[in-house]
Every structure is written in C-alpha cells, then in structure tokens.
Amino acid sequence: MPMSQPDLEAALREGFPDATIEIEDLAGDGDHYKARIVSLAFKGLPRVRQHQLVYAALKGRMGGELHALALETSAPS
Amino acid sequence: MTDATSNPVHDWIAKSVSEHDVILFMKGVPEQPQCGFSAVTVQILDHLGVDFVGVNVLQNDQLRDGIKTFSDWPTIPQLYVKGEFIGGCDIVREMFQSGELKGMLSEQGLIEA
Numbered sequence: 245m246p247m248s249q250p251d252l253e254a255a256l257r258e259g260f261p262d263a264t265i266e267i268e269d270l271a272g273d274g275d276h277y278k279a280r281i282v283s284l285a286f287k288g289l290p291r292v293r294q295h296q297l298v299y300a301a302l303k304g305r306m307g308g309e310l311h312a313l314a315l316e317t318s319a320p321s
Numbered sequence: 322m323t324d325a326t327s328n329p330v331h332d333w334i335a336k337s338v339s340e341h342d343v344i345l346f347m348k349g350v351p352e353q354p355q356c357g358f359s360a361v362t363v364q365i366l367d368h369l370g371v372d373f374v375g376v377n378v379l380q381n382d383q384l385r386d387g388i389k390t391f392s393d394w395p396t397i398p399q400l401y402v403k404g405e406f407i408g409g410c411d412i413v414r415e416m417f418q419s420g421e422l423k424g425m426l427s428e429q430g431l432i433e434a
Contacts, residue, residue, distance in 0.1 A: 296394070
C-alpha cells in the first residue's frame with residue numbers, strides 16, 4: 245500500500261519541525277521515495293541513529309506502507 | 322541494541338552476528354538476491370572482496386520480523402560487521418562511496434588494505 249508524497253512530507257515535517265526536507269518520488273509510483281533531511285536533531289549522531297530517528301517519525305509505516313525510502317540525513321553545517 | 326529476552330529468534334541472530342565477522346541479512350541469497358537493495362549491498366561487498374555470510378530472511382517470517390526488532394531497523398538488508406550493526410543499503414552505499422567502508426574493513430583486518 246503506497247504512501248502519498250504529501251503524507252510522507254507531513255510525517256517528516258512533524259518529526260523534524262526545524263528541518264529542510266526534499267522529497268523525490270523516484271519511480272513515480274508513490275512507493276519509492278528519496279528524502280534529504282537536514283535537521284539539528286541529527287547533530288553528532290551516527291548515521292544509523294539518524295535514520296532510526298526518521299523511521300521513528302514515520303511511526304512504523306516504513307517497511308509496511310512505505311516500501312522504499314532512500315535517506316540522506318545530515319545536520320546543518 | 323536489544324534487551325536480553327527469551328526471544329529465540331533474537332538469540333539466534335545474536336549468536337549469528339557474534340560468530341561471523343561480516344554477515345548480511347538480505348532478501349534472497351548472495352548468488353541470487355531477490356530485492357534491488359539487497360543486490361546493491363551484495364555488489365558492494367563483492368567489489369570490496371570481503372568474505373561474508375548472507376542470511377536469507379525470506380526463508381522464515383519469524384526471522385524477517387525478528388531482525389527488524391533486533392536491530393530496531395525496519396528494512397532489509399542489514400549489515401553487521403564484528404557484531405556491530407552498520408546499517409542498511411543507503412548507509413552501506415554512502416560509506417562505500419566515501420571510502421569509509423573499505424577503511425573500516427581493512428582496519429578490522431577483513432580485507433587487504
């Protein structure tokens with residue numbers, strides 16, 4: 245079951261209110277996205293923890309509703 | 322990473338990651354991955370010439386769910402090196418492209434520098 249891009253963006257926005265978020269629909273099928281998220285929440289964290297924060301913001305939809313989300317996370321430089 | 326529980330799948334995963342220096346939980350087998358993300362990760366490991374064990378999570382639903390809760394990570398593949406969770410496809414690819422993965426594997430004595 246795909247997740248719409250506005251839903252995805254809203255969930256990420258809620259999880260990372262300060263963030264710069266860019267989302268690309270890679271396959272045009274609402275099921276394969278790429279998200280670039282720049283947020284202070286990631287500062288000093290290893291990448292695994294950064295991605296875990298994103299997955300937590302998606303509240304279990306990752307791996308279910310959302311099959312593929314390529315992530316690029318970083319803290320503002 | 323995970324609490325000591327009586328979850329037999331978690332026990333099995335913990336034992337597996339401690340017994341193998343490089344272990345990839347993936348969809349399909351290294352010779353025939355069944356998902357593009359698993360395929361990319363296998364290609365990177367092959368390219369670096371590191372020996373690894375592939376565990377096909379599709380063989381067993383308990384394993385497929387168990388690895389997600391064990392690592393607190395919702396997707397497959399998942400790479401472990403020397404018992405440590407490295408990440409999924411995106412992180413492995415980023416670390417490969419930056420040279421960090423090769424550096425780490427050679428530091429650990431798993432590939433020739």
